[in-house]
Amino acid sequence: QEIESELRRAVAQQEFVLHFQPQIRLADDAVVGAEALLRWNHPERGLLAPAAFIDALGHSPAAAEAGQFVLASACAAAADWREKGLGALRIGVNLFPIQFHSRTLLDDVEQALARSGLDARQLELEITENIALGHGDDVLDVLKALHQQGIGLAFDDFGTGYASLSYLLRYPLTRLKIDRSFVQKITDAAAPEHAAIVQSILVMAHNIGLEVVAEGVETDRQAAFLRARGCEEAQGYHFARPLPRDAFEAYVAARL
Ligand code: G
Ligand code: G
Ligand code: MN
Ligand code: NA
Numbered sequence: 001q002e003i004e005s006e007l008r009r010a011v012a013q014q015e016f017v018l019h020f021q022p023q024i025r026l027a028d029d030a031v032v033g034a035e036a037l038l039r040w041n042h043p044e045r046g047l048l049a050p051a052a053f054i055d056a057l058g059h060s061p062a063a064a065e066a067g068q069f070v071l072a073s074a075c076a077a078a079a080d081w082r083e084k085g086l087g088a089l090r091i092g093v094n095l096f097p098i099q100f101h102s103r104t105l106l107d108d109v110e111q112a113l114a115r116s117g118l119d120a121r122q123l124e125l126e127i128t129e130n131i132a133l134g135h136g137d138d139v140l141d142v143l144k145a146l147h148q149q150g151i152g153l154a155f156d157d158f159g160t161g162y163a164s165l166s167y168l169l170r171y172p173l174t175r176l177k178i179d180r181s182f183v184q185k186i187t188d189a190a191a192p193e194h195a196a197i198v199q200s201i202l203v204m205a206h207n208i209g210l211e212v213v214a215e216g217v218e219t220d221r222q223a224a225f226l227r228a229r230g231c232e233e234a235q236g237y238h239f240a241r242p243l244p245r246d247a248f249e250a251y252v253a254a255r256l
Contacts, residue, residue, distance in 0.1 A: 007062040015041045016066060018073055019242035022251060023213060023235045026227040031252050033090030035235060036074040037242045058096045067099040068108050075116040075123060077245060086252045092154060094126045100139050124152035129161025140170060147172035168208060176205045180216020187221040202229050
């Protein structure tokens with residue numbers, strides 16, 4: 001239908017762009033990574049956030065190509081930042097479930113790394129429990145192959161889906177991303193259970209060898225709470241919104 005042909009056009013006309021949200025190491029407030037976030041530069045409707053199109057895109061045949069674009073362009077950006085002296089930043093890339101289905105994920109990743117020259121250890125793929133639940137052992141084999149190449153795997157939106165804990169044991173994860181719905185209330189005296197849950201997630205993650213990024217950090221008090229409890233990294237409006245590439249580079253350069 002209409003959205004379908006629009007999405008195909010968007011891929012063909014290169015209407016998709018990436019924004020980058022800084023990820024901050026709480027021990028010293030250094031920028032150590034970025035999450036690549038897709039935006040649609042729509043010819044009539046302007047710059048669209050994922051809420052307006054990501055579900056439609058994820059279920060569309062255009063998702064495979066959009067996913068390749070995101071991988072290629074995120075790796076190219078991170079390789080370029082290193083060249084420019086902005087550091088060997090980690091780049092986080094969100095995946096569509098269909099990227100696992102298509103069986104080309106390993107090839108797509110290999111191509112994105114080869115063309116950009118990015119070190120595999122700088123790339124971190126973000127998966128959600130939806131992806132995990134969808135496709136059983138196929139997914140596990142792909143994740144293991146990626147892990148062997150040194151590519152990181154972050155479990156995104158942790159705590160909001162199903163069966164999280166069993167996947168923690170099954171998958172070769174490197175990082176948990178605590179969903180912002182938990183982070184939002186950690187300093188809210190009226191909701192002490194939120195603080196307790198986040199604290200427990202941190203202990204559990206560290207006990208099984210995973211690092212943690214807290215998402216949606218909006219205040220200094222939230223950052224201080226997380227820092228005091230050993231949370232390695234944070235991202236959120238307190239530090240920076242997702243930024244266009246040039247603004248992201250300026251943000252990093254100002255903090256070197
Ligand atoms: O940028 P924003 O916070 O509005 O993103 C909303 C959601 O869209 C996030 O949950 C994120 O996982 C998803 N999203 C953003 N960019 C991408 C992308 O490049 N690929 C996939 N699969 N999902 C994305
Ligand atoms: O991958 P994921 O769906 O978690 O993507 C992160 C989403 O959260 C993006 O859409 C981004 O714009 C949004 N986001 C990032 N930081 C904050 C924040 O501090 N507060 C809120 N409310 N949203 C945020
Ligand atoms: Mn994400
Ligand atoms: Na998330």
